Amino acid sequence: MKGVVAIYPGSFDPPTNGHLDLIERGANIFGKLVVAVLHNTEKGAPLFSVTERKEMLTALTRPWKNVAVDSFEGLLVDYARRIGARALLRGIRAISDYEYELQMALMNRKLEPQLETIFMLPAEKYSYLSSRLIKDVFQLGGSVRGLVPPLVEEKLHDKVNGGRPKPARKTGNRQ
Ligand code: PNS
Numbered sequence: 001m002k003g004v005v006a007i008y009p010g011s012f013d014p015p016t017n018g019h020l021d022l023i024e025r026g027a028n029i030f031g032k033l034v035v036a037v038l039h040n041t042e043k044g045a046p047l048f049s050v051t052e053r054k055e056m057l058t059a060l061t062r063p064w065k066n067v068a069v070d071s072f073e074g075l076l077v078d079y080a081r082r083i084g085a086r087a088l089l090r091g092i093r094a095i096s097d098y099e100y101e102l103q104m105a106l107m108n109r110k111l112e113p114q115l116e117t118i119f120m121l122p123a124e125k126y127s128y129l130s131s132r133l134i135k136d137v138f139q140l141g142g143s144v145r146g147l148v149p150p151l152v153e154e155k156l157h158d159k160v161n162g163g164r165p166k167p168a169r170k171t172g173n174r175q
Contacts, residue, residue: 006030006087006118009076012037012053013046014152016134018126020060022091025120027064034083035061039073047135047159060149077112088117093127 008026012019012035026033037053048056050071061067072079080088088108090101105117121127129147138144138156145153 002031005032005085007085008089009036018129021122037071
C-alpha cells in the first residue's frame, strides 16, 4: 500500500505509547500517514490544546519521514477527500472497542464508499491503555512511566503539577 495516503484520526489527549505503536505499524504499511487531531470533541474539555497535542505528535513522529501531523474539524470523510486519503487507520485494543469502531467504519463507508477503514492491533503490552486512563492515573499521583513517551510524561507534569517537583511518593512496599 505504498501508494496510499492514510489518516490516523483521534483525540490524542495525550498521545500514548499505544498510539505510537500504531503509528509505527501504519508508517510501515502506507506511503504516507497523516496523524489527524480532532478539533472539537464531545469528550468534554481536553487537558491539552490541539496545538499542544500537535506539537507533541510532531516531535514524537520525527523518526518517520512519511508521517505528517495535522488537525481537522467537521466530518472525517470530508477531510479525507480534501487531502486525498484513501484509507483510515484505527486501532482495536479489545473486543469492547469493536462495536464503536464498527459503527464508525460503516457510517464513514456510507458517507464515502471510496474510503477504506483498516484496523490494526497495537502490541499486547499496550492493549489496556487509553488516554483517559493515563490522565486519571497521572492526576491522582500514579506513575505512567513506560505507558507514554517521556516527552508526554514531562508535559503531563507541567500541565498537572505546574512544573513543581513531584512530592516524594511512598513505594507501597510492605516492610
Ligand atoms: O480517538 P477517538 O477520540 O476515539 O477518535 C474519534 C474520531 C476522531 C475518529 C471520531 O470522533 C471522528 O472521526 N470525528 C470526526 C467527526 C465525524 O466524522 N463523525 C462521524 C464519524 S462516523
